[in-house]
Each structure stands twice: as C-alpha cells, then as structure tokens.
Amino acid sequence: MKSILKSKEMSIAAIVIALCITLTFVSPVFLTADNLLDVLKANSVIGILAVGMTLVIITGGIDVSVAAVTSAVCVIIGKLMQVMPDHFSSLLLLFLIAPLLGILLGAINGVLVAKIRIPAIVVTLGMMSIINGLVLYITNGVYLNSTNFPKVFIQFANIKVFGVSVIILIFMAVALFTWYILKYTLIGREVLAIGGNKESALRVGINFDKVQVFVFSYMGLLAGIAAIAQTAYTKSVDPNGMLGLELLVIAGVVLGGANIMGGRGTIMGTVLGVLLLGIVQNGLILAKIDTFWQKVFTGCIILLAVSYDHIQYKRSQEKLAKIEVEA
Amino acid sequence: MSDYLLQMTQISKTFPGVKALDDVRFEVKKGEVHALIGENGAGKSTLIKILAGMYEPDQGATFLFEGKDAQINKPIDATLKGISIIYQDLSLFSNLSVAENIYIGRDSGKKPWKKVNWNEMENVAKKALQELEFEIDVQTPVEKLSIAQQQLIEIARALAFDSKLIVMDEPTSSLSAGEVEKLYRVINKLKQRGISIIFVSHKLKELFAVSDRFTVLRDGKYVGTYDAKELDEDQLITLMVGRKVLYEKNTEKGLAGQTLLELKGLTKAGNFKDISFELKAGEIVGITGLVGSGRTELAQAIFGVNKPDSGEMTLNGESIQIKSSEHAVKKGIAYIPESRKTQGLILRQSLTNNISLPILKELRNGFGLIKRKKEVDLAKHYIDTLDVRPAHPHRAAGDLSGGNQQKVVIGKWLSTKPQILIIDEPTNGIDIGAKTEIHKLLRKLAAEGLGIIVISSELPEVLAVSDRILVMRHGKIAGELDIAEATQENIMNYALLGSKASTLKKNVQASKEVSV
C-alpha cells in the first residue's frame, strides 16, 4: 500500500512542481513568497473542509452540504460577534461555539446516513437545501461586515507567525491533527478498515454505524473550524459567499487520490490536491485568462482524475489474480 | 468442568419461509479437530453464523462455552470469548498491512481515541507469525499476498487473539496440494496447543485426514456425531445424503453430433491458460476441479463477459470472438452462472420478466413495443414444461425455492433457443429431489441436440451427467477423461496433483500420519 500511495502522492506532487515551474516562466510574480502565501491562505478554507471530506470519502460516503454548514456557522458566529464584548473570552467562546454547531449539523447527517440508511448524497443534498434556505431566510442575503466585530477577532485574524497567516496555521494544524487521527487512533484505523472491506470490518467487530456518524460529525467539526477561518479571512460574513464551494472541496479530495470506492486516501494527497487546484486558479489569474474558465478547468480536472483513478482501480483489480495459473 | 469447550443444543433458525436449522446440537471438545459436514444447504453455514454472532438463533437455544452460558449477539462477542472464524472469502483488509490485519479487532469496543501502538502491533503480529513459521515482513500490505498466505494471516490473527476455538470454513478450497499439506501441519500444531478447530469442508478425503470427530447435518437437522475412526467414507456419504448412492453414474452415450464449439489455446493472464477442447452437439462435457481453478472464468470467457488475452474460439466451424453477453445470446450461447441469487436471477422481478429478458428483442411488435401477452405466454410455457412451482408467472423470482429458481433460470435460457448451454454449479444449494430432476433435464436437453458444459465441484454430479470430463487445475486443463474410465478417484488425482497416477492415497496417508 505504502509504495502505491506514495507513488500516487508523488505523482500529484510532481504535477504541482511542474505546474509551479511553468508558472514561474509565465509570470515572475508567481514564485514570490507573498504570492505563494496568498495562494495558501486563499485555499485554507477549502483545505480544511477537504481534510474532513477525505475521511467521508474513504468510508464510501460523500457530503455535499459542507459549504452550507460552513455558511450557517459563519452566519451564526457573525451575528454573535455583533453583540460580543471586545474581550479575549469572546474569542474563546467563538472557538467553542463554532465547532460545536458544526458537529451538531454533521451528526444529523451522520445519523441519517448510518441509522436510517439514506444514501449520503441524498441526505446531504437535502441538508444543503434546508440550511441554505434557512440562511437565506434569516439573513435575507445581507452581508455582515466587520465594523461591529470585536476588535480582538480582527487582531486574531491578522496574526502572523514568521509571516504566515493564522489562517494557514489553522489549516496546517487541522491537517496534522487529522493525519494523526488516521494514523494513530483506533477510530482512524477503523475508518481505513471500513474503506478497505466493509464486510470484514463487521466481522472483526467494527461498528460501522458509529464510524459513519463519526466521519460526518468530524466533517461538521471541521466545517465549524472552517467557518472561523473563513470569517477571519474575509473579515465579513457573506451568506452566499460559499455557494458551490463543496464542489471544489470534493474535487480537491478526488484529485488527491481518495477513491469513493473506499479505502484509499491520505491527508497528504488531499492537501496536495487542494494546492493543485489553488495553483491552477492562481496561474489562470497570473496568465490573465478569464476567471470564468476556472470552472471549466476544474470540471475537466475532476473528470480526468476520477476517470484515470477508476481505470487504474480496474487494472489493479484485474491484476489481483484470483487464480495462480501455472506457467 | 467438562472436557467440552463448546456445547450448542436445541439450535433452530427460521428464516421467512424456511427452517434452516431444526433442533441441532453441536459439541466440540477441547483440543480436537471437529469436522462439520453436510451437503450444500444442510445448514452448516447457518450454524457457523450463529456461532459467530452474525445470526440470532430462535428461542430455546442453549449455548455453553467453557461450560458457561455464552451470550453471543454480535461478532465481537464471539471474538472476545476466544472464538475465531476464518471465512472462505477471508476477512482481511487489503489496504492495511500484515501487522494491522493480524492485530485488528483487539481494540474493538475500546475508546475511539485510544492510541494505536504500532510497535506492539508489530510485535504481536511477529510473534503469531513465528508460531506459524511464516516469514514475512509485517509491513507488507495484504493485497500483495497470495491466497494461501492471506489464509495464514487469518490464522495468525486467531492465534494473536489467544483463540480457544478456530472455525475454518472451506479452508482448502483455493489452495494447492503443497499448501494444503502446510495447512494440515499448522492445524496439527494448533491442536497440540489445546486449541479446538472446527473444520468445514466438502472434501471427504481431507476430512478424514485431519479430523478427530464428525458432526453431520442433513437438511437442517442433526444426524449425529461420530468418531473419525468408527466411520469410512461410504458410511459418511450415506449419513450425509441419507441413502447409499446419491446418483447413478451416467451410462447413456450422448449423440456427439457435429462440433459446435472449439477452443484452441485460450489464455487469460491470472485466469486460465492454454485451454483447448471441443464441444459437440448432443454431448455434455463436465468441467471440474477445485474452486479457484479457473473454471468459472473460462465459462465467462466463452460467454463474452471475460475477454481472453489470446487463443482462438470457433463456433460451428467459424472463427469468432464473442464480444459481449449480448453477442453470445445472438450466437446461441447460454450461460447459467454459479450464484443464482446474485447473478442468475433478478429476485425482485417477476418470473415473466426474468424469463423474457434475453429475448425481449424478439417479443417486439412493429413499433418496438413488447407484446405483453406473448411474453407471459412464453413464461407460462417454460413454467409448465419445467414444472416450476408455484406456477405463477407474476410472482417475484425471490419467492421461489432454490430448485424452482434454478428451473426459472434454465427456462430463461431455453427461451433463447441456444445451441450451447454452459451451466455453472447447476445444483448448488438445491435439495436432493430437485437435483436429480435437474440432472435428468440436462440429459434430456442434450438428447435434443444441445451441447452442454456442466461446471461442478460435486464429483458425483459430474459423473452423473457428463459424457466427457475435463479436470482443471491452476487454470489449465490437467486431464480429460471419458465417462467410461472416470472415477472420483482419478478425477481427484488430476484436480489435486495434475496427473492420473494414483499418488493421492499415499498423500492422504502421509497427512494422516502428520495429524495423528
């Protein structure tokens, strides 16, 4: 496994590097620390969500409600911040409330998928519609800006460590933490085991329902954290600002080599997948190509990635010779 | 404490419409190899699944493990009590390493945030593998291992769990002779450590080679438990089937008309190699060999759903490449797959819809619409001629018993008026009466001029229907026997050793010595 996945990650990394080299020639701006940090910062929210989506996809599910959940949490913390005092405790409170809200919404998805056995795509599609509708109803689509946010939040949003924005740091922390969960905790190994073989997982006593509820709740948790990152990034709340973002999130995960057939997928791959998408976007801007083409590229990349991945998968299945034919 | 490790009594299991187990008892002593025997559908796997906690028995069952009342409601309960089950299709995770596969399940039910200790995991795995004398890097992903190696990983998992009882469900079904020998040695070793083993198998010779005692089930009922020494093979067969001889060996000579199908050097990597044979109109060719010897893959290649890499296929003297199942139907090739429920029938659909599916094209009127009346009449025709019961064209196929379902599948293919019929495990999971009925039907169809290929693991069945028998082994045809010279013995020689020479007896003797 290691060698295969490594080679998969290596190939994405190789594409990222090749793209970077090309872009360096296209525009001298590309290979500057500022630009690269900007790319990272701009894609941190997608990255945080993609890390959570990786777990969902490894277990064979999908969650198209992530952007809606993130928006909902953004709106709620945005409203809260209008009335919060400018005190450090407000920040703490935010970091408590946002993840909890996310977990709650994610858990609803998880329970519907695991206990009621509704396909994940349908549950999360329905959830997306409900949440988007409610958000639109409550906010009327009105933008909240930072004038009423506690100053401490703005200060937090502007933190930089050695020039690296706190938003990027959150993304990195989330990625590392999730990597740790996958590699070193029981639940993480159970996620991978279920992805590998659902039937066997049941036989060795892994509680499939519990793991499903976990991955959707964890997705919710990261959506809550992503909401903080998003609010810190834009220093405002735009109820419609994240419409359709779930597609980029899924695209990043799929590009990173995770397979909806389950069992495959690494955090490293996903991070690289998100970076690849971000760099393509950045490159299009630097090359002064109409931003509308971005979606065309993204769509093509998704289709190519899933097709390529599936063809590889079929090949590897064929090669798994069931019969040892004598020479 | 008694010397019984496991005591299951009054075990019944009712499924909607079927009583799979009826007041069965099953007792296993400490440190013995106990064979659980019965034909397909006798209830072995249901019993194992109850033991494993996958099924809940009906009320009234008593279940003692180590003399204590055992509550097994979930698979993990069984594991924690020290019962390990090695299923035929194995319970491994191909994406995880050897070490993890051996260790997995130990932590089930513990806190989800429990830290995984990779060092401990690898040490446990190494220790278990050492006991099996199996040398392999514990970090290797399991998908890189052969089936035999994977099976050892499962056994290692059971050892690592300190299991007191290991159930092996058809463990040798895809092993080579050498690997089987190795497995016997392992079983012997486990036995010496006081571990009890339940061995489920069809292969009588093998059962006698390893087992101390037998428990026989027939049609969901308990027949008896016997000491291996007090029985011989014939007696065991009698106990299993309830009468002395199961089937008469075929004595009719088929028509053997013109050659319908000819294969020359058909090869597919990882499936089969260099397959050449002929099928004539009016004859039945039996193909046998161990499960996993490439029989099904070969059949699917002829049917166009498993493309061969090289070799030639001739149909009625013309060279042809069957590109798809649709193409096969057009050319008069019919294929009845092994698994009726998942591949042969669409259970939720009606008998009519199932029977007409391959020939819907011919049931259309000028506007391309299906003539429903003609369709139902067609279904009724086959329901009547094949005596399908209940004779209801609109009943869902899933409502029928196994034997009747198989008749529906046969009816479906007869409706296409095929010239070649390939039938994979024709009587799998069908009760005895229906089996002979299907055998007669196959002989009758051959007499009408059909060329039939029967694939079967049941040697008596192959002997009962075939005119000629091909034995496959490791993807190749190991031998061809005319019905007149064929016996269970020489077939097994080809299947296990690839030669006609009767070294099997010695072999079995040898393994018996090892295990005693």
Added chain:
Amino acid sequence: MKAVSFSKESILGLIALIVFILMSLFIPGFFEQNNLNNMMFQLPEFGLLALAMMIVIVTGGIDLSITYIAAMSGVAIALMQSHGYPMLTAIIVGIIVGLACGLINGTIISKIGVSPILVTLGTMVLFEGVILSITKGSSISGFSESYSLIGNGYYMGIVPLSIIIFIFFAILTGVLLAKTKWGRSVYMIGSNPVATLFSGVNNSRVLMRVYLYAAMLAAIASIIMTSRYNSAKVDLGSSYLLQSVSAAVLGGTEIQGGYGKVIGTIYAVIIFQMLSSGLNLMGVSRPIVNVMMGVILITVLVLNFVKGKIEEKNQKTAAA
C-alpha cells in the same frame, strides 16, 4: 390486508387530490383562474426535469448536472436566436447541445464505469464553467415572438402549449419505460446489474441511452424555461436540482434503483407545485419553500425506512 391494497402511486394521487381540495378551500386565491394558470405554466419544466431525474435514479444513479445541461441548451438556443438563426434551427441545435452533454455523462459512466455521483459532479462544474465563459455571467435574451409562444401560449385558447408538450413527453417516457426493451432493461439494471448483464443485456448501451434521454428531457425543459423567462443564463432552472430528486423520491422511485413510475413522479410534481404555489400565496418566503423541499425529501425517506422496519417485523411474527 391484501383485499384492499392500493399501489403507492394511487395513494399519492389521492394525496394530490386532497391537497388540491384543501388548498382550494383554505387558501384564498388558490382556486382562481390566474393561480391555476400560473401553476400550469410552471409545472411542465419541473415535470420534465423530474422525469429525467427519475429515470436516472431507477438505474441506481443520479444526475447532478441535469439543470446545467438544461442551462447549456438554453444558452445555445438563446445565442442562435440572438444571432438571427431561425427558431427551428436554434431549437435543434439546443437539443443537440443537450445530447452532447448527456453523451459526456453517458460515456464516462457507462464505458469507463465511474460512479454517477462523481461524474455528474464533474460535468456540473464543467458545464457551469462553459456557460460562464460564454455568457460572462450575464443573461442572454433576444428570442423571437413565436418562440415565446412555446412557454406562454395556449393551444386552442385554453390549454397551455407547454402542458401539451409535457403530456406528450410524459406519455412517451411512460411507454418507453413500460413497453420497450430499453425500458425493461432500465428497471432490470437498477435491480441487479450483474444478473442483467449475464442475461445478455448490453448494460453499457442501456445506461448510455438513459443519460442521453435524461439530457434530452432537460433540453426540452430548457426550451420551455427560456421561452417563458425570455432569457437564458447560467442558473437557468438550477433550483430544480434538489426538487427533481425530491419529486422522484416522493413519487415512489427507490433511491437504490429498480423501481419508479412516471405517474408517481407526476403526482409528486403536482403536489410540490401546489405546495410551492400555496405557500407563496400564504406569503411564505421563497427560501422557506426550499427548506420545506429538503424537509419533505428527508421525511419521506425516514418514513420509508420506518415502514420497511415495521414490515420486516410483521414478516418475522408471521413466520414464527
């Protein structure tokens, strides 16, 4: 029990009737010529998309790109007409564009075998991108007079033309599904693809035609929509995506595939249309109507689950 058992569909028809009567009685303005007309004009586009979604779901798939396929053909028609091509040519080109989109879905799903969710997710982004690149995000108008009749005109002065188009395609879909080899294969593949393949059916071709047919229905829906709105832009009909899934599911289509009927879907579409228009008359805001669509979808599936559990229990007690 058995003596009086109605099909799922007839129960749904009954519910539709009850909703109609209740709304007519209690919601002022519901049973008025104006409102009834409005509903009749809105129904066809939604109905066509729901039928398209239903067929895909019957095979066990889903088509997330369906509304963008509609938008693609809508934009194509708008561009053709605004550049002075005759209406008929524009319509034909629009349908061809829709079919081309369906071809992309169908090829990757049926030939390569990638899961429909991922493929249509990808094509959804792709089609949206293509439309955005062409329209730069703005809407295109400039349709001919006669074109606007398709979505706004009446046949013989009473029945909306678009309803006739819808009825035609509903009957066509019903006949294709129930009476043809293709239709039968659609149900068979949805029930058990392996057994279907092993019965000599060319699954890949059947699936290809499913995605083509769905795309064609989407193109027809887009003709009605563009004609009605007199413009085409990227989000043409995008709110129908979830609604069409909901309508198919409420209409009795099994989300795992294998079962689904045209008439059930139509009843569901009518119920949704009445709910949305009734709520609108009661002054409930648009977003809340969307919320209700999601709630109904999930509620129906939860009820199905509960019903299944109860039946299972009954069967057990019956067997014991």
